[in-house]
Amino acid sequence: MELLAFGKTGWGDELFYATLMTIAVSITAMLVGFFFALIFTPLKLSKYKTLNLVGNFYTTVIRGVPELLVIYLFFFGGSGAIMYVASIFGYYEYIEINAFITGSMAIGIISGAYSTEVFRGAIQSIDKGQFEAAKVLGINKFGQFYKIILPQMLRLAIPNLSNVWQITLKDTSLISVTGLVEIMRQSYIAAGSTRDPLFFYSFAAVLYLLLTYVSMKLINKLEVKYSRGY
C-alpha cells in the first residue's frame, strides 16, 4: 500500500492523474468518433454508389486493420502530414503535435468506424412508415431527422454505443506506446522504477475494471431514460 501513497513517496497521485487522462482521452476520442460517424453514416446510407463506396471503405479499412497499426501511422506520420500542409503555406519549421491530440485522433477515427456502423444499423431498423408519415405531415427534412428519427434511433443505438465506448476505453491503453501518460504508461513507469510490475499492472487492470463498471452503470441509466414508453 505504501506504493500507492499520495505525494512524493508513492505513486497514488500519479496514477490518479493518469486515470483522469485516460478518461479525458476516451471522451475526446468518442466525440471525434461521433463527428466521423456524422459524416460517414449519411454516406453509407446514400443513394449514390460512389458515396456508399467511400463510406464502406472507411469502415472496412479501419475495422479490418489493428488499432496499433493505425496509432503508429498517426504517431510517425502525423507531424509529417502537418508539416507538409504547413510547407504549402510557406512554413518550414519543425512542428510537433501533442501526444494527446495524436492519440485521441487515432482512437477517435477507430471509434468513429464502429459508431458509424451502429448508427447505420439503428437508422435502418426504424420502420419505413415513420419516414413516410413525417413526410406526409409536411415536416421539413431537418425536423424529420431531429424530432422523429433521432429520438427513436438513440433508443436503438445506446446499447451498441455502450459497446463502442468500452472498446474505445480499452483502446486508449494502446496510446501508451506514443508516450502519453495515461494509466498504462504510468504503470509502465512505476513498474520500471520500483521493479514491481506485477503489482502495478494488476492495479492498472483494477482501474480499467472500475472505469468500465462505473460507465456501464451510467449508460444503463441513459438506456432506461431513452426507452421510456416501450
Added chain:
Amino acid sequence: MDFDLMITSLPKLLGATIVTLKLLSASLFFGLFLGLFFAILRLNKNILINKFAYGYSYIFRGTPLLVQIFIIYFGLGQIEYLRTTFLWVILKEPYWCAIIAFTLNTGAYTSEILRSAFQTIKPGIIEAGKSLGISNKIIFYKIQIPIAIRQSLPAYGNEIILMMKGTSLASTVTLMDLTGVAKYIISTTFKPIEVFIVAGGIYLFMTFIIHNVIKYLEKKYSFQQ
C-alpha cells in the same frame, strides 16, 4: 509515394505474417476449448461455479488486452517461486506469454458467445430429445452443441477478426509479428504511409478471407427452412 520501399518491404512483411498467423491459430485453438469449458460452467446451476465463470469473463472482457499481456510477460516473472518450476521454461518466452494472454482473452469472449448460443436453443428441442428417450449426455453432444455452433458462427467470426487484430499487441513484448516488423520499417525509413498501406493491406486480406470462410460455413450449416 515510395513504391520501391513498398515492394522491398513486402517480403519482410509477408514473412512476419506467418508469425501473426501462428499466434492467431494457436490462441484460437486453445481459446475455443477454454471458452467451451467456461460456457458449460456458466450454465451450471451451482451459484459458486457460475459466479467463478462470470468473474473470469468479466475480468478479461473489462480490461485491455495490453494489460493482460504485460501482467503475464512482465508481472509473472517477478514471482520467485515460479522461476524455479518448469512453468518458467514457458513463461520466459514472449511467444508463449503472448499466446497465453490471447488464449485467456479470446476464451472469455468465446465463453460469452457460446453461452448465449446455448441459451437461445429452444427448450422444445431438448424436450423432444428427452421424450424420444435420448440420454442427457447425447442430447448435449449431438443436439445442443451442433445447434450452438451454428448459432454462434456469426459472432465467432467477429471474434476471430478481433483476435487477429489483437495479435498485433504481441509486438509490444518484443515479438516481430506483422505489426512489429511494420513498426520497425516505419521507424527506420520514416515512411509511415507506404508501410501502412502494405501492412494494412495484408491485414485486410486476412479479414476478407476469414469473413468469407465464416459466411460460407454459415450458409452450409444454416437450417433448412
